[in-house]
Amino acid sequence: MTRQFFDQLLFALAAAFNLAAAAMIIFQPNKLLQRLNIHDHNARLLARSLASSVTTWGIAYAMIAANPQRFRDFAWLGAISKTIFFLVYAIAYLRRQINFQTFVPALIDLVFALLFAEFLWRTAHP
Numbered sequence: 001m002t003r004q005f006f007d008q009l010l011f012a013l014a015a016a017f018n019l020a021a022a023a024m025i026i027f028q029p030n031k032l033l034q035r036l037n038i039h040d041h042n043a044r045l046l047a048r049s050l051a052s053s054v055t056t057w058g059i060a061y062a063m064i065a066a067n068p069q070r071f072r073d074f075a076w077l078g079a080i081s082k083t084i085f086f087l088v089y090a091i092a093y094l095r096r097q098i099n100f101q102t103f104v105p106a107l108i109d110l111v112f113a114l115l116f117a118e119f120l121w122r123t124a125h126p
Contacts (some may be wrong), residue, residue, distance in 0.1 A: 001125050003054055003085060003122075006066065007065075007119055007123075008065045008066075008068060009065075010062075010112075010116075011061045011064040011065035011068065011075075011118065012019055012062065012065040014058075014061040014065075014078070014116075015058045015059070015061035015062035016058075017058075017066060017108065017112070018054050018055070018057045018058030019054075019055065019058035019094045020050045020060060021054050021105065022051040022055040022058060025047050025050060025051040025054060026050060026072070029043075029044045029047040029048055032047055033047060034066045035098070035099075035101065035102040036102060037097075037098075053080040057078060057081060060074045060077075060078065061074075061078060067088075068119075068123070069123075071084065071111075072123060075116045075119055075120050076120060078080070078112075078113075078116050079113045079116040079117050079120065081115070082109040082110065082112050083109075083110070083113045084112035085106055085109050086109050086110040086113065088105070088106075089102075089103055089105075089106030090103070090106060093106075
């Protein structure tokens, strides 16, 4: 198996992770809100609007999976986005605003961000 196969697999998994998260946010926003201990009924709309961004990122990762060289620059934005998501949740976790189970998706995003950074470093043109 080639390195390109593993790159494509990485971004296909990232796409699946984002699209699955978006589906959960759209179809079961109350689960997410309960984990975050948010009880405002208007928060469902905000959560569902977040799904548009999560879906867009999932599509971008699928595009990278399909053609890593052509859509390589999207990986920069993905690494930045996933790092920021991790930092937001890390701060909330350290302040004990969320539990570890709620923090796990942010840890997964950190792993993706690091793997994206490795991909970008390895595929940088001289």
